[in-house]
Amino acid sequence: xxxxxxxxxxxxxxxxxxxxxxxxxxxxxxxxxxxxxxxxxxxxxxxxxxxxxxxxxxxxxxxxxxxxxxxxxxxxxxxxxxxxxxxxxxxxxxxxxxxxxxxxxxxxxxxxxxxxxxxxxxxxxxxxxxxxxxxxxxxxxxxxxxxxxxxxxxxxxxxxxxxxxxxxxxxxxxxxxxxxxxxxxxxxxxxxxxxxxxxxxxxxxxxxxxxxxxxxxxxxxxxxxxxxxxxxxxxxxxxxxxxxxxxxxxxxxxxxxxxxxxxxxxxxxxxxxxxxxxxxxxxxxxxxxxxxxxxxxxxxxxxxxxx
Numbered sequence: 465x466x467x468x469x470x471x472x473x474x475x476x477x478x479x480x481x482x483x484x485x486x487x488x489x490x491x492x493x494x495x496x497x498x499x500x501x502x503x504x505x506x507x508x509x510x511x512x513x514x515x516x517x518x519x520x521x522x523x524x525x526x527x528x529x530x531x532x533x534x535x536x537x538x539x540x541x542x543x544x545x546x547x548x549x550x551x552x553x554x555x556x557x558x559x560x561x562x563x564x565x566x567x568x569x570x571x572x573x574x575x576x577x578x579x580x581x582x583x584x585x586x587x588x589x590x591x592x593x594x595x596x597x598x599x600x601x602x603x604x605x606x607x608x609x610x611x612x613x614x615x616x617x618x619x620x621x622x623x624x625x626x627x628x629x630x631x632x633x634x635x636x637x638x639x640x641x642x643x644x645x646x647x648x649x650x651x652x653x654x655x656x657x658x659x660x661x662x663x664x665x666x667x668x669x670x671x672x673x674x675x676x677x678x679x680x681x682x683x684x685x686x687x688x689x690x691x692x693x694x695x696x697x698x699x700x701x702x703x704x705x706x707x708x709x710x711x712x713x714x715x716x717x718x719x720x721x722x723x724x725x726x727x728x729x730x731x732x733x734x735x736x737x738x739x740x741x742x743x744x745x746x747x748x749x750x751x752x753x754x755x756x757x758x759x760x761x762x763x764x765x766x767x768x769x770x771x
Contacts, residue, residue, distance in 0.1 A: 467503040467615065467771070474505050475771060477541045478533035478568075479597050481510040481520025483575040484548025486598050492545060495597035498606060502615070509533050510545050519550045526550065527557045530579075534566035540771060541618070546598040547574025547645075555582055555657055564589035569618060569769060572596050573669075574739065577644030582657040584642060584749050590768040592617065593644055593667075593737065594745035609742040617745040620770030625744045628760040630734040637695040641752035641765055643667035650681040653688045662693045665752050665763070669700030669738030675719040678702055682723060696754055697731045698763070701738030732761055 467475040477499050479492055486492055489512040496506040509529040514521040521529070533542045555578060563570070563579075564586035570579065571592040583589040594614050595601060601611075617623040640661050643649065646668040652658040670678060685691045699720075707715055724731050732754075737743050747768035755762045 474503060475540050476505045476507060476536075476538045477543050478507045478536060478539040479510050479543050479545055480526075480529040480533050481545040482526050482530060482554055482579060483520065483544070483550040484518060484546050485515035485520040486510075486512060486545060486602075491598045491602040494603075495601040498601045502611065507533070507536065507539060518548065520545060523550075523553050523557065527554055530554075530558060530563065534563050534568055539568060541569045541571055543601075544572030544576040544596045546596050547572070547576055549575055551575045551578040551648075552651065555579075558582070560586050567769070569771070571614075571745075573737075573743075574645050574671075575648060577648040578652060578657065580644055580748050581642075581649070581652055581659060584659040584661075585657060588640075588659075588749050590747055590749035592745055593748050595743065600743075603741075605741070607741050607743075613743075614745045617747060617765070618771050620768065622764060622766045623745070623747060624762060624764045625736075625746070626760070626762050627734045627736065630732075630760065632732040632734070632756050632758060632761055633730045634756055634758050635696060635730050636753070636755045637665065638751070638753045639695045640664040641667070641746060641750050641763075642748055643698070644669070644748065646670040646678065646681050647673065650684045653684060653690070658690075664694045665696050665698065665754050666691065666694040667698040667700060667735055667737065667746065669735075670702055671739035672704045673702065674705045674707075675702075675714065675716045678716075679719045679723060683726075686727065691727060691729065694729055696729055697727065698735045698754070699731065699733045700735040701740045701743075703739065730756075732756060734761075735763075
């Protein structure tokens with residue numbers, strides 16, 4: 465089924481590589497084929513021949529990719545190739561105002577969080593924490609959950625994520641939805657690229673981080689005053705860490721219990737977002753309402769740009 469934009473043409477997706485390069489040289493082509501089957505046209509600003517060290521290209525070339533994709537009048541979505549590392553190096557080199565005012569829908573997660581937060585500092589410009597070319601659109605076992613939720617979110621005008629189960633506090637709060645990868649959020653503390661948001665709904669996720677590292681980063685956000693100004697903290701997926709006998713009972717559940725004892729805001733778990741196959745798409749910077757009845761919650765987003 466063809467994805468149609470408001471002007472009546474097929475959705476055009478630009479693939480850029482602001483962070484790492486693809487694990488194999490054909491991955492971006494598999495993503496193009498997958499997006500094509502979903503009714504999109506694709507423009508490649510990433511060239512696997514240009515990879516530099518652990519990055520998708522040199523810093524200057526990766527900046528050029530973002531600026532060129534934003535200037536392309538036919539591009540609707542700017543999709544990150546993958547995360548890894550490298551977005552931080554680009555922030556001082558980017559024309560963030562130009563990107564924020566381009567009207568493009570920026571999509572990605574992980575290291576891409578740095579750009580999403582920087583865009584949010586530019587007049588509250590929204591973006592989308594969601595799938596990436598690698599491996600969400602390049603994998604053989606494409607997730608219908610991920611792609612379905614992604615297109616529903618971008619179609620708008622509102623988007624709701626429903627979660628069943630878990631032992632979460634009852635609440636009903638509204639505020640700006642923001643957050644992303646926890647390592648990037650803590651990394652940007654004290655910089656001009658972390659937006660100052662009061663009364664927000666704050667979501668985090670990460671991968672390959674032991675519970676004590678998760679706790680340490682969240683405490684940094686607490687001690688810096690970020691968490692205390694929010695209405696709720698939503699935890700996404702935290703996986704691929706390894707416990708050892710030295711932990712002596714300190715696991716994710718123990719960390720979570722300690723965290724809840726230290727925070728003055730409610731902490732909810734179970735958000736299906738992060739470095740996982742089946743993930744939802746979240747409109748970063750949108751107006752959101754979070755309602756929890758204890759055995760599940762509903763997150764509704766509104767007032768964000770759509771196709």
